[in-house]
Amino acid sequence: MGWKAAEKLIRHWKVLRGDNVMIIRGKDKGESGLIKRVIRSQNRVIVEGKNLVKKHIKQGEGHTGGIFSVEAPLHVSNVQVVDPVTGKPCKIGYKYLEDGTKVRYARGMYASGVVIPRPEILKERRKPRPTSPGPKDTPIELAQEKTYDEKAGIGMPDL
Numbered sequence: 001m002g003w004k005a006a007e008k009l010i011r012h013w014k015v016l017r018g019d020n021v022m023i024i025r026g027k028d029k030g031e032s033g034l035i036k037r038v039i040r041s042q043n044r045v046i047v048e049g050k051n052l053v054k055k056h057i058k059q060g061e062g063h064t065g066g067i068f069s070v071e072a073p074l075h076v077s078n079v080q081v082v083d084p085v086t087g088k089p090c091k092i093g094y095k096y097l098e099d100g101t102k103v104r105y106a107r108g109m110y111a112s113g114v115v116i117p118r119p120e121i122l123k124e125r126r127k128p129r130p131t132s133p134g135p136k137d138t139p140i141e142l143a144q145e146k147t148y149d150e151k152a153g154i155g156m157p158d159l
Contacts, residue, residue: 006043010076013038014092014104015045018119021079022089023050032082036071044073085112092116 015021015035022032028050037046053072059065080089083106090111092104104116133139148155 005041010043015076016119018121020082022082024080024089025078039073043076045076046071046073083111085114086110
């Protein structure tokens with residue numbers, strides 16, 4: 001059984017991978033944990049060690065079957081970021097500092113208004129960039145070759 005795509009997608013996400021969040025609705029209400037994965041196509045997040053469900057997996061080639069506990073996705077409206085000072089769930093706002101940098105801050109009724117830094121895990125790339133060119137990559141010499149000269153009329157399209 002898979003999840004359907006969300007009818008109305010959230011455009012501006014304020015909850016990021018690696019944020020410390022508290023679950024505000026559901027069977028794990030009041031518990032906090034780190035966001036492991038964000039599924040933007042479904043408006044859902046997966047929190048580490050929370051919302052565990054039993055999954056029956058059939059035995060196949062290379063793996064054994066059985067009943068396993070798996071983290072199920074939660075809707076993003078059921079989690080809120082934890083204020084680092086008060087430890088209570090709060091809303092996220094954006095503001096610009098005097099030096100012009102855009103930062104997230106805790107806002108709401110019981111929020112302290114302190115700046116919430118971006119998680120360190122976002123600085124790492126999930127898939128490392130390839131260091132050597134692949135078979136479909138254009139060689140650097142061909143990419144830097146000058147193919148258009150306005151004065152000589154080289155490379156001009158015939159109109």
